Amino acid sequence: MSGKRLIYLPLGGAGEIGMNCYVYGYGAPGEERLIVVDLGVTFPDMETSPGVDLIFPDVSWLKERRDRIEAIFVTHAHEDHVGAVAHFWEDLGAPVYARAFTANIARRKFDERGLGPEIVKTQEPWPETQTAGPFEVGFVPISHSIPESSGLVIDTPMGRLVHTGDFKIDATPVVGEPFDTATWEEIGREGVTALVCDSTNVFSDHEGRSEATVGPEIEKLLLDAKGMVVATTFASNVARLKTLAEAGERAGRSIVLMGRAMRRMVEAATETGVLDRFPATVPVEDAADVPRENLMLIVTGSQGERRAASAQLARGKHFGMELKEGDLFLFSSKTIPGNEKGVIRIMNQLSEKGVDVIDDSSGRYHVSGHANRPDLIAMHKLVDPKLVVPMHGEHRHLRMHARLAQENGRRGALAVNGTMIDLTTGKPCDYVETGRTYLDGSVMVGALDGVVRDRIRMALNGHVTVTLVLDEEDQPLGEPWCDTMGLTETGRSQQPLEAALEEELAQFVDRAKPKVLADDDALEEGLRRAVRNAAQNEMGKKPEVTVVISRLS
C-alpha cells in the first residue's frame, strides 16, 4: 500500500443542503480509482437563479477522470441524491448501483432521457456487497423518510468507511427498515477509518421524534374536522404519505392523491413491494362523487410551488375540487428557508376562502427525517470511527458537526465542496474547482457564465435597445431609436421616456466626430453611455443596454 492513499472529495452537498455528490478514491496520488456516492440536484430561486429549471453540481473534475470511475452508488431516492444521475451518466459512464426502490426511481430518469434501464443495477442490502475496483460496497438499511434509504459500508485496503447518507434514528419509521442499533454496532466493531455523516439537523438539540408519533396526532385532527381535509407534504416523503393516508383511513375518510410526483412515488413504492399496506385511494377524477366531509386529499406543493396542487387549490378549482369555509388544510411539512413567502401566500389565499390552516409550528404534525444533535452523537458512538467527516450541510452545519465530534473526543474534519481529504490523516490533500451547473430550458449553463447575471441585471434595471442606421459614408440615416422594456413610460421631464432618451441620443450623434461615427466600438460605447446617463436623469436608474448599429454597404 506504500504510496497509495484513501481520499474523500465532496463535489456537492458540503456547503449546502441539497445537490449531494461525494467521491471516494484509492490509489497512488492522481491515479486513484474512484467511486461516486449520490448525484443530486438542488432548486433555483428568483434571487440567484431566475428562469433556471434545475441546479446540478459541476462534475467537470469527474468527467476528466471518467476512465477511473468504477461505479456510482445512490443511497436513496430523494431528488437531492438521485436527481442528476441520468443527466450526467453519458459523461461519466459508470454502472449505477442502488437498492430496488431507488433503482426504480433512477430508471424512470434514465428512461426519460432515452437511456436504457440496464445501466441501473439493483443491489441487495447488507451483508451483500458489490466490488468496485478496490472498494467493496454494501447498502446498510437506515431509517429516513423514503423507502430503502441506506448508509454505505465501504471497505477499502486502508480500512472501512461508513457513509451514512441521509438518516435519522427511528425504531418505528412507518416506511423502511427501523434503525438497527445492533447492526451498526457490529459494523463499527471491526474498526472504522472514517464516518462520513449527515449534518442537516446538527442545530436541533433535542432527540429526534419517531415518524410513528405523527399519525395519532393527525388522526385526532381529522376526527375533529367537519369539512374536507387537505394535507400536503413532500411528494417524496413516502413515510409521511403513508402516515397521512392511514390516519385518514382510521378517521373514516376516503383518500385521494393529487399531484403527479406523489402518485409516481406511491406507484414506484408499490411496484417494488416496499409499501406493504397503503390504504386504498380514490382516483382524483372520482373525488367529486365522495361527500366532502368524507374526503381527505393528500397533495403536492408543501413548499408553496405555484404550479403544484396546493397552490391550485388555494387559488380556485382544481380537478373539480374547491375548498370552502370550514375546510381544513394541513401542512405536514417544514418550510425550507427561502420558500416562506410562497407558503404564506397560500395560507392567506386559504384564509380568504375561510379554510383553517394548520402548520408544523406546534411540532405535532411533522417530524424531520434527519438525525438531531443527540442522535448524531449516538451514531458517532455506535460506529466509533477514527475520524468524523460531516457531510450534507451548509458551512455552519459542517463546522458545528465537526466541533461536536471534537467535543466528544473524536477527530473531526471540515471539508467543503472541492476540498479533498486524506481519510487516514483527516487532512486536506488537494483543492478542486467546483461549482454549479444550471439546466436552463433544455441547455446547460455554467453558474458563472454570466447568462443568469445578465438576467438578474435586466430584472433590477430594465432594458433599452438603441438602434442607429448609418449610410455608406458613416452618416446617420435618421436619428437613433429607443425601445424600452421594464421601464417607466414617463420620466421626470413628464414626456414619454423613449422620446426623452432619443433626444439625448440625437444630441450625442450630432456632436459625434467622424472618427467615432466610423468606429463601431466607439459609437456603441458612446450611445450606451449617453442613454444610461439620460435614463439616470429621467428616472434615477441606469438600464441594461443593447446597441445595434446597422451600416448600409
Add this chain to the structure above:
Amino acid sequence: MSGKRLIYLPLGGAGEIGMNCYVYGYGAPGEERLIVVDLGVTFPDMETSPGVDLIFPDVSWLKERRDRIEAIFVTHAHEDHVGAVAHFWEDLGAPVYARAFTANIARRKFDERGLGPEIVKTQEPWPETQTAGPFEVGFVPISHSIPESSGLVIDTPMGRLVHTGDFKIDATPVVGEPFDTATWEEIGREGVTALVCDSTNVFSDHEGRSEATVGPEIEKLLLDAKGMVVATTFASNVARLKTLAEAGERAGRSIVLMGRAMRRMVEAATETGVLDRFPATVPVEDAADVPRENLMLIVTGSQGERRAASAQLARGKHFGMELKEGDLFLFSSKTIPGNEKGVIRIMNQLSEKGVDVIDDSSGRYHVSGHANRPDLIAMHKLVDPKLVVPMHGEHRHLRMHARLAQENGRRGALAVNGTMIDLTTGKPCDYVETGRTYLDGSVMVGALDGVVRDRIRMALNGHVTVTLVLDEEDQPLGEPWCDTMGLTETGRSQQPLEAALEEELAQFVDRAKPKVLADDDALEEGLRRAVRNAAQNEMGKKPEVTVVISRLS
C-alpha cells in the same frame, strides 16, 4: 347626526404586515371629513418587485378627496408607519401630527424631500388632544420597541374609537413608557365604539415577554465571550439598541454603533430626550484602537441586507474591523419571512471565518414588540369595545384576530385593504380600489403598470433584440440581426445561438410576402414569432423580444 356615518377604511396594512395606512371618516356618505392614521412603506423583493426601491400604498382614493382630509396622525416612527408620509404629503396637503420623537424622524424625511419642517406638528401625549374636523385625537403612550409609540383615542360624534397602533403589553419596556393598564381601563370606561387593533402576533399563543428580560441573557453571553462581539438588530428598535449597549457596558465592553440608520435613530432619540441614559459609544473610526476582546459592535443588517454593516463584516473588512476565529455574532432579532436566505448567507460566511453565531432560536436574545394572543385578549377586555376591528396583519392574522374577538363574546369585523366599514354596525359599506405604488429609481410606477412584470419576464426568459433594415421599396437590406442578453451562447445545434436564430429569421424574411414586408405590425409579429420558435428549438425556452424595423425613406 341623522344621515351621517362613522367609517374606517384601510388602504395599507390590512392584508399585509407593513405599509400601514388607515382612514377614519365622519359625515354624510360621500362627504365625510377624513383623518389618516399612519402612512408607511413596505420593502420589495426579487420575486415580485425586482429593482424596486420602496413600496407605498396606493393613495389615489385620498388624493381625490384631498379637500376632505383634516389631518394625518403618525402613531410611531417605524418605517412601515411613517416612511411614506413625506412622499405623499404634496398630494394630500394636510398637517401631520406626531409626538416629539416621531416628529423628529418625520421632519428628517420632509427635509430630504425639500419640504419644510413646520408641516409636522409635535403633539403632547394624552390627555392632551388635537381637534381635526369632527375628530378629537389624543396620543396615548403604549409600549412597543421604539420611543413614544402611541395608541390613538379618537373621539367622534358617534363615540370613541381606539386605534392601538403597534403595541405590546410590557411593564418594563426599557425605552418608552410602560404599558399603563389603569389609563387604558379608564379610556374604556367611557364606552368605546370600536377598537382597531394590531394583529401581527395573533398566532403566538404564549404571553409576551418583557424587553427587560433580554438584557441579563445577553450580558451572560458577553461575559463568556473571548473575542470581539457583534450584535445586530433592527436599526429602529431603539429599545433593543439600549438593551444591547447596556448589557455590553455591564460586561465591560466599549460600544460602537455601526450603520447610518442606527446612528440616526440614536441621534434622534437623544435630541428629543427620550433616551435618558444611553451608554457612551466609541466612534467607529476609533474602534480599531480598542482591544478587540473589549469591543462590542452594534450593527445594522439583521435581515441579511447585502449593503448593511453585518453583511459587510461577514464578507471582509469594514471600517478597518475584521471578524475572526473566536469572535461572536449575535442576531438579536427575528428573521422576517422572505429574508431567510440572506440571513443564512451571512451565517455561513461568518462560519467560514470561524465566528460563532447565535440567533433567536433559543428565545433568549430577542422578544417581539407586538402583543401575543393572550395580550390581545387582555387588551380587548381593558378597552371593552362594542366592535373589534383587527388591523396590521395578513389576511390570516386579521381573520384569526376577528375570530378571537368572537370567541370571547365580542363583535369582530374583518376588513382588508379597500373595505370600508361602518363602525357603528361593523358592516362593510363600500369597497375602494387599492394597491401598491413602487418607487423605482426616482419615479413612481403602479404595481400593475406592467413595468415590473416585464422585468420579471426578462429575468425568467432572457431577451433578444431583432433588427431589420428595409429600403424604400420595402426590400430587406441585408439579413435580420439578433442580439441576445441573458441567454446561452450555444444552443442545441452547437452553433452560436445568435447565428442559429438569425438563420431562422432569414428564412422567414425570404418567405415573407410583400404585403407583410410593407406592414410594420405584421412584420414585427412574424419576426417575433420566428425568433421565439427558433429559440424554443435551440434552448427550450422562449425569450422576451424587442423587434426594431428601420425603413429608409
